[in-house]
Amino acid sequence: MSNTNLEGLKDSKSVSDRDARILRQGRKLFIREFEKQLKQLDLLLDTIQMAAVADDLKQFYRIVHTLKGSAPIFGYVRIGKLAEDMVRAWEWTQSMDIDGEELLMAINPIIESSERSIHSLREMNMEYEISVTEIQMDEQQDPGGGSLLGSMKSRLLLVDDDEVLRNYLTRRLQLDDCIVDEAADVESAMKLLREHTYDLVTLDLMMHPQSGYELFEFLKEDPTLKWLPLIVLSGRNDLNDKVRCFHLGADDYVTKPFQYEELAARIYGLLKRTKNFEQLAFRDPLTGVFNRRYFDLQIGMELQRIERYPAPISLVFIDIDCFKRINDSYGHHVGDLVLQGLAHLLQVNLRSTDLLARFGGEEFVIALPNTTVEQALATMQSILNKVRLNAVAQYEGQTFSITFSAGVAEWHEGMTVAEWVAKADDAMYHAKQQGRDRIVSALEEDEETEHRKLAASPQIDKKNLLIVDDDPILRAILTSHLEHLPITITHASDGEIALGLLHDNTYDACILDGMMPKLDGFSLLSQIKKDPRLTVRDMKVLMLSGKKKEDDLAKGFQMGADDYMTKPFSLVELEVRVRQLMNIV
Template sequence: MSNNYLETTKDSKSEADRDERILKTGRKLFIREFVKQLKQLQSHLDAIQAAPESEDLERFYRIIHTLKGSSPIFGYVRIGKLAEDLVHLWEWTQSMEVEGAAILLPNSPIQESVERSKPILRQMNMEYDIALTEMQLDEQQDSSSASMLGSLKSRLLLVDDDEVLRSYLTRRLQLDDCVVDEAADVDSAIKLLRQHTYDLVILDLMMHPQSGYELFEFLKEDPTLKWLPLIVLSGRNDLQDKVRCFHLGADDYVTKPFQYEELAARIYGLLKRTKNFEQLAFRDPLTGVFNRRYFDLQIEMELQRIDRYPAPISLVFIDIDCFKKINDTYGHHVGDLVLQGLAHLLQVNLRSTDLLARFGGEEFVIALPSTSLEQAIATMRDILDKVRSKPVAQYGGQVFSITFSAGVSEWRTGMTVGEWVSKADEAMYQAKQQGRNRIMAASLLDEVNPKLAAAQTQKKSLLIVDDDPILRAILTSHLEHLPITITHAADGEKALELFQSQHFDACILDGMMPKLDGFTLLEQLKKDAHLIQGEMKVLMLSGKKKEDDVVRGLHMGADDYMTKPFSLVELETRVKKLMNLV
C-alpha cells in the first residue's frame, strides 16, 4: 500500500472528523437561536391575535420562512416541516395590502390562521425539547451518563389518543433506551398486549370512542396481565377519578400537564420496584434463572398466546448426569458452582424469548416458543456439544466438566401443562436409561409416528465402526437425538468382538481400517452368519468412489453405501430408513 494512499485516507478521515465537528457546532448554534425564535413567534402571534399589525405579520412570516429553509440543513427535518406548515398558513398575507393600521375585520382569516398556528407552535416547542435532549446525550461519552430509566432496558406500551403527545412521549422514552409501542385506542392496545410482553403500561384515561377504563377491565380479567404495572395519565385533577383508578389497579396517577422528567422518574421507580420484587419472588437465588413458580405462571401465558396465534412450542427437561457423585466427592459448594455454570451456559445459548427455569435440585426446564420438536432437539444438541467441550466450573485450581440428559416434548392441543412436563420428564428418564449424555424425544404422538415411538420402547442399537475418532464423535453427536443406543468400535477386530456378544440393529462401517478393514469384516460376517444375532442392516462408508468398490460392498452384504465426504443430513435420513425409524 503506497504512502500516498495512506496520506489520502488519513486526509479523508480528518476532513470527515472536521465536517462532523462543524455540523455539531452548527446544530448547537441553531438550537440556541431556535429557542429565541420560538419566544419571538409566540410573542408576535399573541400580538397578531390581539391587534393585527403589518409589522408583526412581517416579522412572524420572516422567522417561519427562515426556519423552513435552515432547519433541514442542520438535520432538523421535523422542525422544517412544521415551519413549512406555518408558511402555508400565512403566505396569503404576503399578497395583501396592509396599510399601517390594525386589521379589525371580524371575519378576517387572520384569526383562523392564529388558531391553527397554536398547535403547530406547541409541536415546535416539543421538538426543541427533544433536540436539546439529543444534543445533551451526544455530548455524554461514557456509559455512566446514561439515564437511570435507560439502565432498565424496558418495553413500554403507551396508550393515548393525542397523537402529538403520544409522539412526543414515545421519542423521549426512546431517547432513554426504552422500547415503546404506541396505541391510539383501547382495541389497538389489547391487540398489542396479546402479541407482546410489556414491563409497564402508560394509559390516558380520557380517550374516544372508548375511555381508558375499558382497558382496566381487560387487564383485571386476564390473570396473566393483572400484575402488569400501570400509570394513568389524565387531564382531570379529580379526586374521585384518582380513587377509582387506584381501586381498579392503577399503580400511579399523573395529571396533565406534567414535566417529562417527573413522569420518567415515576416510571423508573415503579419498574425498579417491580424488578426487585420479581428478583425475590421469581428468581432462583443460586443460579439467577427463573424458579418453578415463575415458570408455572409464564407457561400459561405462552399457551394462551398460542391459542390466539397458533405456533409450535417445545419443552425441554434437563438433568445433570451423576450430580450426586459431584456433591458426595467434592462437596455441595462445588455442586453449587456446577449448577451456576450450567445455568449461565444455557442462558447465553438460548434466545431472549426462551424461558429457562430451575425446576429443583439439578433439574432445569426450558420452554422454546415457535419451536418444533425437531428444532428443539437440534438446539439442545448444540448446547450439549458446548457443555461437553469445556468445563462449567473451576474450584481450587481444578476444573469440572459435566454432561446432561434431556427429554424434549412438543405441546399438542388438549394437553395439560402437567402432561406436557411429564412427557418431557419421561423422555429425560429414557435418556438416562440409555446411557446418559444424550437428548431424547418424547413419544408424544404414537398414532402420528408409531415407528418412532416403538423404536424408543425397543431401544434399537447402532454400532459405529471407524478408526477416525473425530468422525465417530461427529456421527454420534449428529445421531444421538434419535431413539437409539450408539456403540463405538475403533477397528474391525473390536467390532468382531462386539458382534459375538451383542445384538445391533444397524452398523455404520468404514471400508478402510487397520487390522481388519470393513470389506473383510463384511466377508467374514457373511461366512459366519451366527456372528450376527438377528437381522442387522449395514451402511458402508468409504473414501473410495470407484463403482467397483460400491458393487463389492453391496455384494458383500452392505445394505447401503456412502462415499466420503458425505452429507450428515443425508446420512441421518439413510440411518433412520435402515433402522425403520421413519
Template sequence: MTDRKQRDAMEKHRSNEQLMKEGKKRFLEELHKQIHTMEQLLHRMEEDYEERLPAHFYRYAHTLKGSAPIFGFARVGAVAGVLADEWEWALENTAGCPARQSLQNSKANLQQLMMEAAIIERELQLNEKREQGGRTTGLTGKLLVIDDDDVLRSFLVRRLELDGYIVHEAASVESAQQRLREELYDLILLDLMMHPQSGYELFDYLREDPTLKWIPLIVLSARSGVQDKVRCLTLGANDYVVKPFDYEELAARIFSLLSRVKNFEQLAFRDPLTGVFNRRYFDQQIEQELLRVSRYPAPISIAFLDIDRFKLINDTYGHAIGDLVLQGLAYLLQQQLRTSDFLARFGGEEFVVVMPNTAGDQARSLMETVLQLTHRQPVAQYEGQSYSVTFSCGVAEWSPDTTTEEWVALADEAMYRAKQQGRDRVLLAGGSANAAMRPAPDPSLRRKRVLVADDDGILRSILASRLKKLAYEVTEAGNGEEAYQYLTENDVDLCILDGVMPKMSGFDLLKKMKSAPDGRFRHTRVLMLSGKKRDEDIAAALQLGADEYMSKPFSLVELDMRVSQLLEDAT
C-alpha cells in the same frame, strides 16, 4: 504528497464537524429563545391584539423554516413551515384577517416545536457523553405507548428511545391489543381519551388476561378530575399523569415504577445462584402460557433436564465447583434458547424449559443441540481447570386433553427414562432416545431447507439464527443473483425473499423461477418480505408465484407461524 492531502482532508473534515457541532448548540439556544418569544406573541394577540404582531410571528416562523434544515433539524423546519404558511396572510396586511383562526391552529404546532427542541437537546447531550466515553444508558425495558395523538406519541417514542428503552407504539385500542398479543412488555403508557375506543376499554382486556394484568400501567390524560383518577387507579392503573406534563417528571415515574417491579421480580421470581427464573415463577407462568394457548391455539412444549452425576461433582470437587457448574449450564441454556422461551431452575440440579410455539420434535431438536454443545465445550472453569457435564432430558408437547400436572409428569418421566437408558440423551415423551443414540436418519426425512435472501445483513442474520433454532437447515444470500444460483444447485423447501435487492430484485427472481423449464421450482415455497405495502405490489408478488407476502416491519412471531405453515404444506 498523497499522505499530506489525506491529512489535510481529514483535518478539514474534523474542523467542519466541530463547526457543525458548535452550530447545533448555538441553534438550540436560539430555538429556545424563539419558541419563548413566539409563545409570548400568541399570548399577546389573544389578550390585546395589535396589527403588527402577526407579521412578527410570521418572521420568526419563516426564519426557523429556513435555518433549521441547515443544521440537520428537518422536523423543526417542517413544523416551522406549517406555522409560516398559517401566518403568511400577515404580509399582505389585508382587512378581515383570520387572526383568531390562526391563533387556534398554531398552538398545537408551537407545542410540537417545544417537543422537537427537547428531542434535540437530549440528542446533543447523548452525543457529548459518547464522545467523552461516558455511559448513555440507564434502566432498560420494553415499553408500549398507546395514544391517538400522532404528535405526542411520536415525541414520547423518540424521547424514551433516547433514554435507552425499547419502545413500541399503538394509535388505537385495537392495535394495542394486537401488539400485546405479539410482544411482552415491561410497562404500558395509555392515553385515556381516544377514538373510536377509549382507554377505559383496554382495562378490561388487561385485567381478564393473566399474562397481562401484572404489567405496570401509567395513564396519560387531559382529564384532571378526581373521579377519573380514582376510577383508573381502582381499575388497576399504577399511576395517573395529567396532560400537559413535564417529560422529566414522567421519565422519573417510569424509572421508579420499573425499578420497583424489577427489584420485586429479582427477589420473588429469580434463583439467586443462577439468575434464571425459579420454581415459583414456573408454577405461575406455566398456567398463564396455557391460558394464552387456549385463546390463541399454538403448539407448546416443555423440557425437563437433570445434570448427570451431579452428586459426584459435589463430592469430588466441592459445592463451590458444583455451583459454578450450575451457573455455567444455566448460561449455556440461556444463550441457545429463543427470546420467546423461558428457563427456570426447578430445584437442585434440575432445570425446566418452556418453549411456546414449539412442537415436541422441534423442542427435542433444540435440546439435542444444547446437549451436543456440552460435549464440545466446558460449562465452567476454575483456577485453570475446566469442568464439563452432560444432562438427561425429557420433552413433552402439551395436548388439550392433558392437565398441567399430567403434562409436567410426562416430561419428568421421559427424563427419568433417559437416565435409565444411560444418561446423556434427550427423550420425547412416548418416543425413543435422541439422534445421537439412534440409527442414522433416513435421508428422505432430512431437515427442511430454508434460503434467506435479503441484502439487510442484520435482518438476514436474525432470521437465520431464529430459523436454525427451530431445527431448519438455513442458508443465507445477500443478493438476488446469489440466491438464484443457490436455488438452481440445491433443493430448497422455502425461500424467504426480500422484494428489493441488488443485482436482482426479489420480483425479478420470482419471474425467473416461474419461467424455469420443467417446473424445477414447483416444490419450493416462497415467502416474500418487502417494504412495499401497496395492493398492486402484493398482487404482483402473488401472481408471480409467491405463496405468502409480509410487509416490513413485521412480527417475528407471525413470521414463525407462517414459516411453519408453509413448510407443513410442503410435506
C-alpha cells in the same frame, strides 16, 4: 501501508473530526437562536389572534420562513417540516394588500392559519426540549445520558390519543434507551398487548371512542397482564378519578401537564421495584434463572393464552449427567459453579420469549412457545453440541465439562401441566437409559415403550363397562378411579341413551343409577331382563342408589341386579365389586 497513505488517513480523520465539531457547535448555536424564535412566534401569534396588523404578520412569516431553510442544514429535519407547514398556512399574506387594519379583520384565513400554527408551535416546543436533551447527552459523551431509566433497557407501551404528546414522549423515552410502542386508542393497545411483552404501560384516561377505563378491564381479566405496571396520565386532577384508578389496579397517577423528568423518575421507580420483587420471589438465587414457583405460575398463564390463540408449544426437561459424581469428587462449591455455568449457557442460546427455570437440584425445564417438538429437538441438539465443546465452569485453574440428558414433549389440548411435565421427564429418563448425553422426544419414548409392551406380553382383550348416570361429576369420578383397570369405559347420561347403546354393543358389566330422567334405572333394568337379545349376553349389573331403604335394595335384587350400593359409597369398595363382577384379577 506507506507513510504517505497513513498521513492521508490521518488528515482525512482530522478533517472529519473538525467537521463534526463544527456541526455540533452550529447545532448548539441554532438551538439557542431557536429558543428565542419560539418565544417571538408565541408572542406574535397571541397578538395576531387579538388584533392582526400587517407588521406582525410579515414578521411571523419571516421567522417561520427562516426556520424552514436553516433547521434542516443542522439536521433538524422535523423542525424544518413544521416550519414549512406554517409557511404554507401563512403564504396568503405574501400575495395580498394587507396594509389596512379593517381589511385584515375581514380576512377569514387568519383564524384558520392561527389554529394550524398553534398545533405546529406546540410540536416545535417539544422538538426544542428533545434537541436540548440530545445536546446535553452529546456533551457528556454518555449514550445513556446519565439517565437511571436508561439502565433498565425496558419495553414500554404508550396509550394516548394525543399524537403530539405521544410522539414527544416516545422520542424522549427512546433517548433513555427504552423500546417504545404507541397506541392511539384502546383497540390498538389491546392488539399490541397480545403480540408483545411489555415492562410497563402508560395510559391516558380521556380517549375516543373508548376511554382508558376500558383497558383496565382488559388487563384485569387477562392473567398474563394483570400484574403489568400501569401509570395513568390524565388531564383531570380529580380525586374520584384517582381513587377509582388505584382501585382498578393503577400503580401511579400523573396529572397533565407534567415534566418529563418526573415521569421518567416514576417509570424508573416502578420498573426497579418490579424487577427487585421478581428477583426475590421468582428467581433461583444460585443460577439467577426463574425458579419452580415462577414456572408453575407462568406456564399456566401461557397455556391459557394458547387456548385463546392456538399455537404449538414444547417443554424440555433437562438433567445434568453424572452430577453427583462432580459433587462427590470436587465438592458442592464446584457443583454450584457447574449449575451456574450451564444456566448461563442455556440462557444465551434461548430466545427472550422462552421460559427457562431451575426445577430442582441439577434439573432445568424450558418452555418453548410457538415451537413444535421437531423444532425443539433441533434447538436442544444445537445447545447440547455447544455444551460438549465448551467447559461450563473453572475452579483453581481446572475446567469442568459436562453433558446433559433431555426429554422433549409437545403440549396437546386437554393435557394438564403435570401430565406434560411427566411426559418430558419420562422422555429424559429414557435418554438416560439409552446412555445419557442425548435428547429424546416423548414421541420416540412412547413408540419404543409400546413396542416393548407388545413384545413382552400377549394381547389381552379389554372388557367393556357401561356407566349409566345423569350426574356428570359422578361419571367422571368413577371413570377416573376405574380407568387403570384393563377395561373400556362407555358413558350414558340417561336410560334411553343406555338402552340404545345396549342394543348396538356388547358390555360385560353395567353400573346403573336408580334415579334418572326419561328412563330410570329400575325401568331400564326391567327392559334388560325381558329382552332375550340382552339377557343372552350375561351382562352383570351393579345398581347405585341414593336411597337406603330395604325395599329398594330388595327390589333391585328381585329385578335381576347382581350387586347394589347406596350413595355415598367407598370408591375402594366399588373397585373391588367391579373387579368381582367382571372377573378381573
